[in-house]
Amino acid sequence: MLPGRLSEEFLAKVRELLHKAAEEEVEYGAAICFSEEKGLFLGEACRGDECGIESPDMVGCPPGSTRVGFFHVHTDPHLVWSESDFETFLTTEWIKIACLAALGQEHILCSDFGEYPVRSGLYILASGEREEGRDLLMAFSRIGSAISGYHLSWFVKEWDNEEPADMMWELLLSLEQAADTCNSLADLFGEEAFRYCFLGALHGAFKEILKERSTPLEELKKKLEEES
Secondary structure: OOOOEOOHHHHHHHHHHHHHHHHHOOOEEEEEEEEOOOEEEEEEEEEHHHHOOOOOOOOOOOOOOEEEEEEEEEOOOOOOOOHHHHHHHHHOOOOOEEEEEEOOOOEEEEEEOOOOOOEEEEEEOOOOEEOOHHHHHHHHHHHHHHHHHHHHHHHHOOHHHOOHHHHHHHHHHHHHHHHHHHHHHHHHHOHHHHHHHHHHHHHHHHHHHHHHHOOOHHHHHHHHHHHO
């Protein structure tokens, strides 16, 4: 059963692991624990390849609590389960809840694998509140925007030296990669998730292009004043 809100203790640990993942460029994970007193919280962290579900380095939960799931961090903005994640969580008996954070994203994805069909929720990283209604749709838009911006960001800096055909190819490739994630979100949340996610991807792609290619407003204003 997914909570209506994630605790500050849970969020603080997620932020800590996001920071470590960004600094070291490696995934971090932790068991999700539950106690009547604290609700859901994260156990001790594990790092990189040492952090597999069945690994002996997958540290459990402290006395008085029960291990109910698994949390991990993606080192890119893809806030969605991979196929191997999904298969592992569905076939691992002790995993009832799984949560995911991703670099460059403002949300945490949590899914209830204790029953089928899998139910999922998006939680705001800053507050722990669960997105609902229109706010949830807008969250999908921001996720798509971050993904396409990520895929284009390294390339647009070199666009002045690229052929137009290559520029268009990279734009389409970034949108294709975003669409894959949007499709996966639609599997969890319904078709509206794809629509808003992909609209966000379009926005993020063109925002990234314009950021590198357009003259900032202040520079343009200064140039006009000099010419007048």
